[in-house]
Amino acid sequence: MAELAEPKRARGRPRKTEDERDDGNRRQALISAAAQLFHRKGYDATSTREIAALVGMQPGSPFYHFGNKQDLLLAVMVEGMKQASQRQEAARAGLPNDLPPPRTIARPDPQPVRCAAGAR
16 A cells, blocks of 8 residues: 655744744834834834844844835834724723713715816
8 A cells, every 4th residue: 555645844944923923022122113213213214224223133133023114114003003092992991981972073064165267
């Protein structure tokens, strides 16, 4: 009887999943450093080398965690939105429960704007 060949194993170390990539909060440290530098210098003026240096990484190391600089910017923006949402929830939790429900401000239907193109 012929034995079935075992499937070949991929070469190298298997890639980590998104959840496994945190490696001692290095990903979070990159996001934090990028946010600081993007705020201070602007996105275009900040290099991934500077971000890596601020965290104490080798220049190419951020690309283990993020595909490119735009992916890092997206992570910064998502993290900022998460933190803002958490602060809002914490502020709402501190409000008394007997407040009246929030009111919706009704706006009248906007009137169409007439353009007098060609009018003299």
